[in-house]
Every structure is written in C-alpha cells, then in structure tokens.
Amino acid sequence: MIRADGNFGEYRWGSTRKQAMIVWEAHNLTLSAVGTSADGRAQRP
Numbered sequence: 001m002i003r004a005d006g007n008f009g010e011y012r013w014g015s016t017r018k019q020a021m022i023v024w025e026a027h028n029l030t031l032s033a034v035g036t037s038a039d040g041r042a043q044r045p
Helices: 015-034
Strands: none
C-alpha cells in the first residue's frame, strides 16, 4: 500500500520486496498499454 504522503505502508515481507512488486506491476501495465507481453511478444486481441 502507498500512503497518502507517498511513502510505502507496512508490508509483511518488507519494503524492498513491496517496492520491487510495484515496479514490476508498473512495467507490466505499461507493456499492456502498448500491446506487448512481458517477454516482448505482441499480444493477441
């Protein structure tokens, strides 16, 4: 969770892992927006 002040909230497995997950999610959302999968292949409609 990201707090209202922009900092990370508590996370059971630590803030480093939570930050890595957020980066991974943002990367995959970006790829989805351009129609590419995480392995670089074009997504099928």
